[in-house]
Amino acid sequence: MKSAELLDLCLALPGAEETDPWGEGGGVLKVGGKIFAFVGSETLGVKVARSTDEAREWYDRYPDHVSTMAYIGRHGWITVRHDDGVVPDDELEELVDISYTAVVAGLPKRLRPEG
Template identity: 35%
Template sequence: MRPAALRALCLSFNAAVEEFPFNPETSVFKVNGKVFALTDLGAEPLTVSLKCEPEEAVRLREAHPDVVVPGWHLNKRHWNTVTVGELPAARVREMVEDSYDLVVAKLPRAERLRLDRP
């Protein structure tokens, strides 16, 4: 997956926005003000930090030890940093969608309903 495809994927979700609160290089993708993905789209290799269920985070790290590592400067229990080009694009898409869904699930019910995510 190339940087433009990763960016397009992150922005394809309802109410997703891209912000640059830390520096001009770090894209922070949010839904209703809550972060679901962080990446430097110009970095080599391309990585993205994604929210994950704690048990799934450990499972992914064990299954892909060179590709999925604890989140860089994030809560290591809930975040993984993924080297994008080392996994199939479909798997990366699933992980990004899971991250988005986890964040949306914590939003108030009224906000979830506006996003068509009960």
């Protein structure tokens, strides 16, 4: 899946917005002010678990394409290489959905999007 398609997928989710907090061209997706995805030209960063151990399923499934995300990986964030088609589009969509759902669940009710 191309990064533009991943961005469109993320932005189609209720309350999602693309931001550019570090002035490097965007690709940071938030809901309710919290990040749920990092979309780069080759990689996707998402929260899939509460810890690295819980994310093990993804490391085992795609050992050459999934790695622990720098700085926040211990909190269940992974980086997935998406530019070569090895990880199927439906699984990339699942990863985005898992991350979005986890972040929304952690938001105060007043910040949760409707829909």
